[in-house]
Amino acid sequence: MARPREFDPDEAMDKAMRLFWDVGYEEASLNDLLRVMQITRGSFYKAFQDKNAVYLAALDRYNERVVSGTVGYLTDPNMGSGRARILGLFSKVAEAAHKDGDRLGCFLCNALVDKAAADRQAEAKLQAMVRRLENAFFRAVGELPEVDETRARETARGLLSAYFGLRVLGRAGLSREMAGDCIRQVERLLD
Amino acid sequence: MARPREFDPDEAMDKAMRLFWDVGYEEASLNDLLRVMQITRGSFYKAFQDKNAVYLAALDRYNERVVSGTVGYLTDPNMGSGRARILGLFSKVAEAAHKDGDRLGCFLCNALVDKAAADRQAEAKLQAMVRRLENAFFRAVGELPEVDETRARETARGLLSAYFGLRVLGRAGLSREMAGDCIRQVERLLD
DNA sequence: CTAGTTAGGTACTAAATGGTACCGAATTAT
DNA sequence: ATAATTCGGTACCATTTAGTACCTAACTAG
Numbered sequence: 001m002a003r004p005r006e007f008d009p010d011e012a013m014d015k016a017m018r019l020f021w022d023v024g025y026e027e028a029s030l031n032d033l034l035r036v037m038q039i040t041r042g043s044f045y046k047a048f049q050d051k052n053a054v055y056l057a058a059l060d061r062y063n064e065r066v067v068s069g070t071v072g073y074l075t076d077p078n079m080g081s082g083r084a085r086i087l088g089l090f091s092k093v094a095e096a097a098h099k100d101g102d103r104l105g106c107f108l109c110n111a112l113v114d115k116a117a118a119d120r121q122a123e124a125k126l127q128a129m130v131r132r133l134e135n136a137f138f139r140a141v142g143e144l145p146e147v148d149e150t151r152a153r154e155t156a157r158g159l160l161s162a163y164f165g166l167r168v169l170g171r172a173g174l175s176r177e178m179a180g181d182c183i184r185q186v187e188r189l190l191d
Numbered sequence: 192m193a194r195p196r197e198f199d200p201d202e203a204m205d206k207a208m209r210l211f212w213d214v215g216y217e218e219a220s221l222n223d224l225l226r227v228m229q230i231t232r233g234s235f236y237k238a239f240q241d242k243n244a245v246y247l248a249a250l251d252r253y254n255e256r257v258v259s260g261t262v263g264y265l266t267d268p269n270m271g272s273g274r275a276r277i278l279g280l281f282s283k284v285a286e287a288a289h290k291d292g293d294r295l296g297c298f299l300c301n302a303l304v305d306k307a308a309a310d311r312q313a314e315a316k317l318q319a320m321v322r323r324l325e326n327a328f329f330r331a332v333g334e335l336p337e338v339d340e341t342r343a344r345e346t347a348r349g350l351l352s353a354y355f356g357l358r359v360l361g362r363a364g365l366s367r368e369m370a371g372d373c374i375r376q377v378e379r380l381l382d
Numbered sequence: 383c384t385a386g387t388t389a390g391g392t393a394c395t396a397a398a399t400g401g402t403a404c405c406g407a408a409t410t411a412t
Numbered sequence: 413a414t415a416a417t418t419c420g421g422t423a424c425c426a427t428t429t430a431g432t433a434c435c436t437a438a439c440t441a442g
């Protein structure tokens with residue numbers, strides 16, 4: 001009963017997420033957002049609330065799309081042993097650090113560093129994602145032979161920390177050699 | 192042969208570094224800087240070049256003061272065995288994450304995430320600091336029994352990644368329990 | 383065909399941004 | 413004392429910021 005939308009809000013949100021992911025909240029100006037989303041101011045404020053709401057939505061989207069993918073991979077018994085899945089994840093992260101000339105890194109990790117303290121809503125979302133990742137590692141580690149619950153939790157947290165560390169080093173432009181070394185250390189945590 | 196400065200540029204730079212450290216480059220407005228440095232616009236532009244130059248100087252300062260301190264600790268034979276120094280460093284990091292309600296984290300780590308891609312001068316400084324830390328870990332690891340050069344380099348890089356990981360988790364407000372678990376995993380890398 | 387409704391586009395606003403100009407104040411060399 | 417010089421403070425500047433107002437375009441229900 002009115003004029004239909006000429007853009008796909010879902011696609012636009014996706015572009016917004018990518019921009020926030022890449023450059024963070026402050027560095028992404030509204031004009032930058034409009035450019036990558038390929039919409040104008042009018043459409044933006046009609047379809048969405050404001051910049052901050054879009055940022056929070058981008059975090060949700062990252063959780064639903066990317067984090068869920070990672071959690072799914074880490075906990076999918078069809079993708080090999082727990083050990084293989086963990087190492088596979090780290091290999092993919094290392095590989096991504098080399099393929100993306102953009103050095104995207106991990107939105108969660110980036111956001112933890114540059115937005116964590118500021119926004120309470122964002123912080124809650126970020127902590128939830130951290131917990132999801134930790135629990136996914138925990139489940140994968142649980143499949144290793146001879147690990148009790150306590151040990152599995154410890155290892156999961158060590159892996160989580162190693163994961164973020166690799167992401168940060170990715171932003172520093174780590175060499176293939178260095179990535180390999182980091183992964184070899186992760187391997188040692190699994191023995 | 193002129194009016195003397197009424198503030199200590201060194202102290203002011205220190206305050207500037209703290210602010211950049213805490214909130215990053217973009218989030219620290221010039222007014223914020225002037226407030227924490229306790230000087231006015233006139234003094235700022237007389238004593239320093241511009242905001243970006245102060246940021247770069249803050250990175251240098253962090254390198255000279257904090258990174259050098261960490262490197263010194265990691266490589267000082269008077270501070271116990273290589274193993275003890277490494278674990279001591281991680282304990283201090285975990286402790287800092289709890290003492291600072293501010294959740295400062297590590298300026299290097301923060302800057303890698305939110306400024307790395309943007310500024311070429313900053314990036315060079317950051318990569319130099321990363322190398323210094325890696326080499327410090329390498330020297331400490333070299334003191335462990337039964338490690339050859341290759342293995343020491345690998346371990347050093349694993350530790351570097353774990354270090355940044357813990358710093359990121361610190362920004363997420365990690366629990367004391369979680370920090371302990373992460374450190375226990377670091378311990379396993381040293382066996 | 384028309385009235386009603388919503389989207390798209392743009393001119394605009396108030397506030398904040400980093401940076402400059404320029405003034406008076408404080409000091410020193412003569 | 414005075415000239416020279418640098419500092420501290422502030423008014424100002426152009427630009428950019430996120431957000432709003434409002435008009436026209438496009439569509440649908442009747």
